[in-house]
Structures are given as structure tokens and as C-alpha cells.
Amino acid sequence: MALFAVIGLGSFGATVATQLMSLNHDVIGIDLNKKYVENISEQLSHAVIADATDEHVLDELNVQKCEAVVVAIGEDIEASILCVLHLKNMGVEKIWVKAKSKAHHMILTHLGVNKIIHPEEDMGVRIAQSLSYPMVSRYMALEDDHFIVKIQIHADQNGMRLHQLMDHVPEVRTLMHKRGDTLQYSLDPHLILQTDDFLVVEGLLEPLRRLSKYFKHA
Numbered sequence: 001m002a003l004f005a006v007i008g009l010g011s012f013g014a015t016v017a018t019q020l021m022s023l024n025h026d027v028i029g030i031d032l033n034k035k036y037v038e039n040i041s042e043q044l045s046h047a048v049i050a051d052a053t054d055e056h057v058l059d060e061l062n063v064q065k066c067e068a069v070v071v072a073i074g075e076d077i078e079a080s081i082l083c084v085l086h087l088k089n090m091g092v093e094k095i096w097v098k099a100k101s102k103a104h105h106m107i108l109t110h111l112g113v114n115k116i117i118h119p120e121e122d123m124g125v126r127i128a129q130s131l132s133y134p135m136v137s138r139y140m141a142l143e144d145d146h147f148i149v150k151i152q153i154h155a156d157q158n159g160m161r162l163h164q165l166m167d168h169v170p171e172v173r174t175l176m177h178k179r180g181d182t183l184q185y186s187l188d189p190h191l192i193l194q195t196d197d198f199l200v201v202e203g204l205l206e207p208l209r210r211l212s213k214y215f216k217h218a
Contacts, residue, residue, distance in 0.1 A: 001025055002067035003045075007052040007083055009036040012098055012119050013072030018043050028061060053079050055086040063087065068094035068114075077104050084111055146204055148175070153197040154215065162199075163189035169211045172203035 002025050006017040009031040017027045017040065026045040030052050031037050041047035050057045052073070063069055069092050073080040077100055087095050088111065096115040099105040108116050157165060166174055166189075177184045177191065178198040184191075193199075201208070 003028070003065060005030060005061070005063045005066045005069045006072060007031070007069065008072035008074060008098070009033070009040055009047070010072065010074050012074075013070065014040050016070050016072060021045070025067075028063065028066070030061065030063075053082045053086070055089065058083075058086055058090060064090045064092055066092070068096060071095065071097040073098070075100065077101070080104065081107055081111070084108065084113060088112070146202075147208060148200065148202045149208060151199045151201060151211075151215075153193045153195060153199065155195050156215070157193050158195045160193050161189070162187060162191040162193060165193065165211075165214060166201075168214060169203070169207045171207040172201050172211055174199055174201050176200040 004017075004020050004025055005028040006013050006020070007030045009017065009029050013029070013031070014036070017029050020027050021044060029037065029040055029044045029047040030050050032049065032051050034049050037047045037049045048061060050061065052058060052071075058064075069087055071080055071083050071087070073083060080097060080100070081104075084095060084097060094114050096117060097108050097113050098117045098119060099108055105116055105118075162174065162177070166172065174187055175185070176199070177187055178200075179194065201211075
């Protein structure tokens with residue numbers, strides 16, 4: 001369990017905050033908008049009505065002790081940049097920021113932000129990936145070319161042994177198997193797959209693409 005702060009509790013920020021809570025982390029939610037804070041207060045460890053462009057406020061909330069801070073301020077680019085500057089001055093090492101425009105992105109790059117997020121573009125990429133690779137129900141990018149992918153087993157793979165599928169791509173590592181509510185992490189290569197099972201695998205993009213061709217009729 002880790003402590004995170006999410007600054008800006010609009011649609012994007014609220015989603016990040018609640019998802020982190022669902023993963024059993026503690027989350028400090030911060031927004032100047034009273035309505036946003038009240039809407040989510042019962043779902044977070046702490047939800048505070050505060051001005052995140054004030055360094056003294058951030059210091060009082062001890063955000064420097066967080067594992068990471070997500071700056072999800074929406075329309076106000078100046079406020080976003082000022083908040084990042086304060087976080088940098090406070091020694092926060094891991095800062096993820098929602099960017100509103102290319103100019104905003106450029107400034108954040110020069111500030112040395114760890115991760116710049118474009119929610120609309122990222123959603124577009126996810127939709128395109130889902131259309132292109134129908135067996136993929138979820139994925140997470142670890143690096144530019146490295147992913148963790150959740151794969152659904154369809155009728156074409158029903159009765160296939162795990163190794164018969166994964167031997168095609170030895171570079172891809174199988175992390176987990178899920179059937180109903182049962183999770184398995186130490187997997188027998190002779191495990192017989194069933195329709196609607198899920199596999200969580202990890203690897204580089206090219207081997208994952210090779211794996212995808214075995215699901216073309218899914």
C-alpha cells in the first residue's frame with residue numbers, strides 16, 4: 001500500500017483517485033472546487049478543499065511524502081504549471097501531469113515531469129488497440145514498447161494447453177491465470193485453457209503482436 005495525491009478532481013482526476021483506492025492505496029484528493037471534493041470525499045482516504053497553487057498548502061498536506069503526485073488540473077494551464085513548480089521545489093520525485101495542449105506539454109517536458117498524460121489521446125489509443133487486438137481486454141504500458149496485457153480466451157483456444165499457445169512467443173511471460181473468481185500465479189504449462197479464462201502476460205510489443213495472430217478469429 002502506498003500514499004498518492006491527486007490534484008484536480010474533475011472527471012479524469014476522480015477516476016485516477018478512485019482507481020488507486022480500488023487497488024488498496026491511500027489517496028489524498030485536492031481541489032479548490034467544493035462540489036468536486038464533496039462528490040468524492042467518502043471514496044478517498046482524504047479529500048481536501050484547497051488551492052494547490054499555494055506551496056504552503058501543499059506543504060501542510062505533506063504531499064512530499066507521497067509515492068507520486070498526479071496533477072490533473074483541467075483548463076487552467078497556469079495553475080497546473082505553478083503546482084508542478086511547487087512540487088519540484090518540495091522535492092517530490094514522481095510527478096504525473098495531465099497536459100491540455102502541445103504548448104503545455106512542451107513546458108512540462110522542460111520542467112522534467114516524469115509522465116505527461118493526454119487522456120483523450122490515450123483513450124483513442126486504447127480504443128484502436130482494442131479494435132486491432134480483440135483478445136486484449138486491458139493493457140498497461142510499462143515503457144514505450146513494453147506492456148502488461150490481459151487476454152481473454154475465446155472458443156478457438158478452448159481445450160488448448162497453455163504451453164501450446166505461449167510456446168509460439170517464448171519472449172512473452174505469463175504472469176497470471178484467472179478462471180471465474182480463482183486466480184493462479186504459479187502456472188502449469190499443461191494447464192488446459194477454457195473459454196472465458198483470462199491470462200495476464202508481459203512482454204515487448206513485437207512478440208505480443210505475434211501472439212495476437214492466434215486470436216484473429218476471436
